[in-house]
Amino acid sequence: MNLSYYPGCSLESSAREYNLSALSVASALGLSLTEIEDWICCGATSAHSTNQLLAYALPAANIALAQQAGRDLVVPCASCYNRLKKTDHVLRNDPARRRQLEEVVNFTFTGRIGVMSLLEAFTVRIGAEEISRRVVRPLEGLRLACYYGCLLVRPHHVTGFDNPENPRSLDALMAGTGARPLSWSYKTECCGANLGLTVGDAVRQMVSRLLEMAEEAGAQAIVTACPLCQMNLEVRRPNNRNGIPAFYFTELIGLALGLKESGSWFARHIVDPLPLLRSLSLAS
Amino acid sequence: MFNSQSFIEEVKSRSGQPIELCFQCQKCASGCYMARFTDHAPNQILRYIQLGLKEKALRSSMIWLCSSCEICGSRCPNGIKMFDVMDALKKIAISNNIVAEKKIRLFNDIFLDTVRSKGRIHEALMMAEYKLRTGDLFSDLDLGLKLFLKRKLPLIGKKVKDRKYLDVIFKRCFDMERKAFAKYQVRLDGGKLN
Incomplete structure (x- = not known):
């Protein structure tokens, strides 16, 4: 199955292991992701905080590129996904705004391609059962807190995906790897997003609460589907290197599929996940 | 008076949200992770807008510390998407050159x-x-x-x-x-x- 791929800026730097693992795992599972050529930054929070039209125009320019490529667009970063999906929603439902955006970006919206998060693509286009069939190294004994964060499921009238208060899609994929996803109450709490740089103290308090709650639920690791969540969970924790590791969901699927390159992803983590994986005989 | 009215209209026009529907149930505030770090909670910001208290709303740290997590809007019983209100206020604060953060x-x-x-x-x-x-x-x-x-x-x-x-x-x-x-x-x- 062929899909277009919008990696987003973080996946070119701080979240490179997310990019590498996403591409490897998708390919191993028969999902071909083709990066759209010359994509531009979605504008993120800075655009929607500053200029409403720009906050739609930057994603619309990328939707225009994806439209040319003619395949549904998959977005691994929850923040980029939020911007692109919202813009897609506006283009479909607000004719006045659509005309304005078509003028600014210089394209005609056809509505023929859809926008989805990587988590949704794995859930809908591959599915937990298929992953489970392909597992060669079940992640038995690994207790996980599946952390969705804010924007993979919210706002629900735009995403139309999973349950916004108690999402289960990531739990299902992780169960497919043989790991044990746990019930906990902080699945969709906020990690502080891009405020880490500007109001670090607040973000540190938010992250330590998340980690405490995951540990209290009995988790040995947190698993995410967003580069901002993963980075904050690793670098905005009180005593930097200690505590439970934070994985990208694609890394754990790759490990369960027995992909050799998984070691090179884990080597990029700030909080070393290898001691945990070794203790479960999942890494050498 | 005119100025308060124009402020309310600008927030409504920029955000597209039915500000007047807020009846202070405070679901937004109870779900807000940032509120403990800010001077005012989201429901208070809405009340300031309803009352036309432009400076109170624009000078608040809440509008800037909002992490855009969208939990307030998804739980609002009146369908007010607070995310869009916070964004509107940031833009009005910038054009009035009063930026708290x-x-x-x-x-x-x-x-x-x-x-x-x-x-x-x-x-x-x-x-x-x-x-x-x-x-x-x-x-x-x-x-x-x-x-x-x-x-x-x-x-x-x-x-x-x-x-x-x-x-x-x-x-x-x-x-x-x-x-x-x-x-x-x-x-x-x-x-x-x-």
């Missing part, structure tokens, strides 16, 4: 300048510029070093090819939005806020 605005400006000139965010350069311009050079230095050592902060970033087109998009957006809301910039009190 200058560091956050500076970060946004540097971020957008980078997008405009390169098309993509280059995290290393953007962080360095932010640090230089805030004068806060040493916090996060260890973090930057760690990311660099893990090869997560490449020194050379990718640029998009068609940067002229990008500049046109930026110009059009800023021109069109300025024109769309210019009518609210008329100050009946000689430029002072009410």
Whole structure:
């Protein structure tokens, strides 16, 4: 199955292991992701905080590129996904705004391609059962807190995906790897997003609460589907290197599929996940 | 009086949200993770708007510290998408030049300048510029070093090819939005806020 791929800026730097693992795992599972050529930054929070039209125009320019490529667009970063999906929603439902955006970006919206998060693509286009069939190294004994964060499921009238208060899609994929996803109450709490740089103290308090709650639920690791969540969970924790590791969901699927390159992803983590994986005989 | 009315209208027009429907159930405030770090909670901001208390709303740290997590809007029984209200207030605060959290605005400006000139965010350069311009050079230095050592902060970033087109998009957006809301910039009190 062929899909277009919008990696987003973080996946070119701080979240490179997310990019590498996403591409490897998708390919191993028969999902071909083709990066759209010359994509531009979605504008993120800075655009929607500053200029409403720009906050739609930057994603619309990328939707225009994806439209040319003619395949549904998959977005691994929850923040980029939020911007692109919202813009897609506006283009479909607000004719006045659509005309304005078509003028600014210089394209005609056809509505023929859809926008989805990587988590949704794995859930809908591959599915937990298929992953489970392909597992060669079940992640038995690994207790996980599946952390969705804010924007993979919210706002629900735009995403139309999973349950916004108690999402289960990531739990299902992780169960497919043989790991044990746990019930906990902080699945969709906020990690502080891009405020880490500007109001670090607040973000540190938010992250330590998340980690405490995951540990209290009995988790040995947190698993995410967003580069901002993963980075904050690793670098905005009180005593930097200690505590439970934070994985990208694609890394754990790759490990369960027995992909050799998984070691090179884990080597990029700030909080070393290898001691945990070794203790479960999942890494050498 | 006129000024309060024009403020309420500007918030409604920019956000598209039915501000008047808020009946202070405080679901937004109970779900808000940032409220414990801010001067006012989201429901209070809504009340200030309803009452036309422009300065109270615009000078609040809440509108800037809002992390856009959208939990308030998804739980509001009246369908008020507070996310859009917070964004509207930030833009009105910028056009009135009263920004409570200058560091956050500076970060946004540097971020957008980078997008405009390169098309993509280059995290290393953007962080360095932010640090230089805030004068806060040493916090996060260890973090930057760690990311660099893990090869997560490449020194050379990718640029998009068609940067002229990008500049046109930026110009059009800023021109069109300025024109769309210019009518609210008329100050009946000689430029002072009410």
